[in-house]
Amino acid sequence: MPESIVTILDIAIxxxxxGGIYAxxxxxxxxxxxxxxxxxxxxxxxxxxxAFSTFTLYTVLGINPLxxxxxVGPIIFIIGFLLHQTLFTRLRIAAPNPGAYEASSLLAAFxxxxxxxxxxxxxxxxxxxxxxxxxxxxxxxGAIFSANKLVILGFAVGIGVAFYLFLIRTRLGKAIRSAAQxxxxxxxxxxxxNRVLSICFGFGALxxxxxxxxxxxxxxxxxxxGLQYTLIAIIVIVLGxxxxxxxxxxxxxxxxxxxxxxxHFEPSLSLAAYYFIFMLLLLVRPKGIFGK
Amino acid sequence: xxxTRFKSKGFFIPGLISLVLxxxxxxxxxxxxxxxxxxxTTILMYAILTVSWVLFSGPSGYMSLASAAFFGVGIYIGALxxxxxxxxxxxxxxxxxxxxxxxIVALGVGALTLRLRGIYFAIFTFGLVVLILEVLNWWEHxxxxxxxxxxxxxxxxxIFYVMLAIFVxxxxxxxxxxxxxxxxxxxxIGQNEEAAAHSGVNVTMVKVLTFALSAFFVGxxxxxxxxxxxxxxxxxxxxxxxxxxxxxxxIFGGIGQIYGPVVGAAIFAYLQETLQTEFPEVYMLTFGxxxxxxxxxxxxxxxxxxxxxxxxxxxxxxxxx
Numbered sequence: 001m002p003e004s005i006v007t008i009l010d011i012a013i014x015x016x017x018x019g020g021i022y023a024x025x026x027x028x029x030x031x032x033x034x035x036x037x038x039x040x041x042x043x044x045x046x047x048x049x050x051a052f053s054t055f056t057l058y059t060v061l062g063i064n065p066l067x068x069x070x071x072v073g074p075i076i077f078i079i080g081f082l083l084h085q086t087l088f089t090r091l092r093i094a095a096p097n098p099g100a101y102e103a104s105s106l107l108a109a110f111x112x113x114x115x116x117x118x119x120x121x122x123x124x125x126x127x128x129x130x131x132x133x134x135x136x137x138x139x140x141x142g143a144i145f146s147a148n149k150l151v152i153l154g155f156a157v158g159i160g161v162a163f164y165l166f167l168i169r170t171r172l173g174k175a176i177r178s179a180a181q182x183x184x185x186x187x188x189x190x191x192x193x194n195r196v197l198s199i200c201f202g203f204g205a206l207x208x209x210x211x212x213x214x215x216x217x218x219x220x221x222x223x224x225x226g227l228q229y230t231l232i233a234i235i236v237i238v239l240g241x242x243x244x245x246x247x248x249x250x251x252x253x254x255x256x257x258x259x260x261x262x263x264h265f266e267p268s269l270s271l272a273a274y275y276f277i278f279m280l281l282l283l284v285r286p287k288g289i290f291g292k
Numbered sequence: 293x294x295x296t297r298f299k300s301k302g303f304f305i306p307g308l309i310s311l312v313l314x315x316x317x318x319x320x321x322x323x324x325x326x327x328x329x330x331x332x333t334t335i336l337m338y339a340i341l342t343v344s345w346v347l348f349s350g351p352s353g354y355m356s357l358a359s360a361a362f363f364g365v366g367i368y369i370g371a372l373x374x375x376x377x378x379x380x381x382x383x384x385x386x387x388x389x390x391x392x393x394x395x396i397v398a399l400g401v402g403a404l405t406l407r408l409r410g411i412y413f414a415i416f417t418f419g420l421v422v423l424i425l426e427v428l429n430w431w432e433h434x435x436x437x438x439x440x441x442x443x444x445x446x447x448x449x450x451i452f453y454v455m456l457a458i459f460v461x462x463x464x465x466x467x468x469x470x471x472x473x474x475x476x477x478x479x480x481i482g483q484n485e486e487a488a489a490h491s492g493v494n495v496t497m498v499k500v501l502t503f504a505l506s507a508f509f510v511g512x513x514x515x516x517x518x519x520x521x522x523x524x525x526x527x528x529x530x531x532x533x534x535x536x537x538x539x540x541x542x543i544f545g546g547i548g549q550i551y552g553p554v555v556g557a558a559i560f561a562y563l564q565e566t567l568q569t570e571f572p573e574v575y576m577l578t579f580g581x582x583x584x585x586x587x588x589x590x591x592x593x594x595x596x597x598x599x600x601x602x603x604x605x606x607x608x609x610x611x612x613x
Binding site for chain 1: 353355404405408411412414415416419420422423426427429430433434536539540543573574576577579580581582583584587588591
C-alpha cells in the first residue's frame with residue numbers, strides 16, 4: 001500500500017480510537033447538562049476516581065480492569081445519584097429561574113471539583129501512576145494499534161449504542177427524554193422529575209467512571225487529570241448540540257479525528273485547535289451541528 | 293452631575309469611613325512593613341479582580357470567566373515591557389498600557405460574544421483563557437524559544453502603593469458607575485435585556501464598554517503582579533483558577549453591597565496566604581467545601597448575613613430594612 005494511504009488510515013483509525021473515549025465522556029456530560037441542567041465542571045473528577053479505583057483494584061487486589069467496570073460503574077452511579085439528590089436538587093428548588101440554577105450549579109460543581117481532586121491528592125498522592133494491561137500490538141491493514149485501545153473503542157461504542165436503545169425503548173428512557181424537553185410539563189404528566197434528573201446525573205457520572213476505568217489502561221494517572229477531559233466534553237456537547245445524546249456521541253468521534261489530524265502536523269497545538277473550533281462554532285452556530 | 297446627592301448623609305458617613313480606612317492603608321508600610329505589606333498587596337490584588345468582576349457581571353447578569361485572561365494579558369505585558377535588564381518604560385506607564393491591552397482584548401471578545409446568552413458566555417470566556425494559554429505556550433516553545441521570562445524587581449512598598457492606587461481607582465469607578473445613568477442602563481440589561489433595548493438603551497455598547505472597563509483594572513493589576521512574581525511563563529500568567537476565584541469571592545462576600553466583594557476577597561486572600569504554602573491540599577479542599585456551603589446556605593454572602601443577624605438580635609423590630 002502507498003505510504004500516504006497508510007498515513008491517512010493511521011490518522012483515521014487513531015481518531016476513531018480517541019473519539020470513542022470522547023464520545024463516552026461527552027454523552028455523560030450531555031445527560032448532566034442537557035437534561036439535568038448541571039454544567040458539571042467536576043465531570044472529569046469522576047473519570048479520575050474511576051481510573052484510580054481501577055488502578056488500586058488491579059495493582060493491590062489483582063482484579064481484572066474489565067471486571068472493574070462492573071464494580072466501579074454502579075458505585076459511581078450511586079455517588080452521582082446521591083449528590084444530585086442532596087446538593088443539586090436543593091439548588092434547583094431554591095433557584096428563582098433556570099438561568100440562576102445554571103450559574104449556581106456550575107459554581108457548586110466547581111466546589112465539588114476541588115473537594116474530589118484534593119481528597120484524591122490526600123489519598124493517592126500527586127505522583128503519576130500507571131499499570132500495563134493488554135499492552136500488545138494488533139495489526140489493522142498495516143497500521144499497528146495496541147490491543148487496549150481497541151478494547152476501549154469497543155466498549156465505548158457498545159455502551160453508547162446500549163444507552164441509546166435504553167433511551168428509545170424503555171419507560172425510564174422515555175421519562176428522561178421528556179424531562180430533557182420540558183421538565184415542568186413532564187412532572188405534570190406524572191414523571192417524578194427529581195428522581196429522573198438524579199438518575200440522569202447518576203448515569204452521567206457512571207459514564208465518566210467507566211471512561212475512567214478504560215482510560216486507566218493506557219494513560220498515566222494523576223489526580224489533576226480530570227479537567228482536560230471535562231473541557232473536551234464541554235467542547236463536544238456544544239459541537240453535537242446541547243441536550244442531544246446522539247449528537248454528543250457523533251461529536252466525540254468528529255473531535256477525535258480532528259485531534260488526530262492536528263496532532264499529526266503540530267502536536268502541541270491540538271488543544272488550541274479544539275478551542276479554536278469550539279469558539280468558532282459558538283459564534284457561527286451555537287446550536288451545534290445536530291442542534292434543533 | 294447632581295451635586296445634592298453628595299450632601300445627603302447616606303453618602304457622607306460611608307465616605308468618611310472609607311477615607312479613614314484608606315489613610316490607614318496608605319500608612320501601613322510605615323507602621324508595620326515587611327510581611328504585612330506583602331499580605332495586604334495580595335488582598336488588594338484579589339479585591340481588584342473581584343470588584344472588577346462584580347462591576348460587569350453583577351448588574352448585567354453575564355457570568356464572565358475571563359478574569360484570568362485579562363490578568364494574564366497584564367502579566368505578559370508587564371514581562372515584555374519591564375524585563376529585568378534593559379528596561380525603558382517607567383512602571384506606571386506600563387501599568388496603564390497593560391490595562392489598555394486587556395481592555396482591547398475585552399472589546400474584541402465583547403463585540404464578538406456578548407450576544408451569546410447565559411452559560412454560553414461563561415463557557416466562551418473560559419475557553420478564551422485556555423486558547424490564549426495554549427497558543428502562547430506554542431509560540432514560546434516553537435517560535436521565540438523562551439521557556440520563561442524574568443521581570444524587573446521592584447521593592448515591596450512601590451508594588452503596594454501602585455496596587456493601592458489601582459484598587460482605589462477600581463472602587464471609585466465601581467461606586468460612581470453604580471450611581472450613573474450608564475450603570476442604571478447596565479442594571480436594566482441584567483433584569484430584562486429586550487425591555488432595556490426597547491427603552492432606548494444601546495444594549496451592545498453598554499455591555500461591551502463596561503466589559504472593557506472592568507478588564508482595564510484587571511490588566512493593570514496584572515502588570516504590577518508580574519513585578520512581584522519576577523519570573524513568569526504562560527502557565528503562571530494564565531492560571532484559570534483566577535477566573536473562578538473572583539466569582540467565589542464575590543458570592544462569598546455578597547454582591548448586593550459595595551463592600552461585600554472586598555470583604556470576601558480579604559478573607560480568602562488571607563486564608564490562601566496563610567494556608568496554601570503549608571497545607572495546599574487542605575486549603576483547596578476547604579475552598580471547595582466553603583464554595584458548596586456558601587452556594588447552598590448563603591446566597592447573599594456573609595455581608596448579607598449581617599442584616600439577618602441584626603434583625604434576629606433586635607427581635608424583628610427593624611423588619612422593614
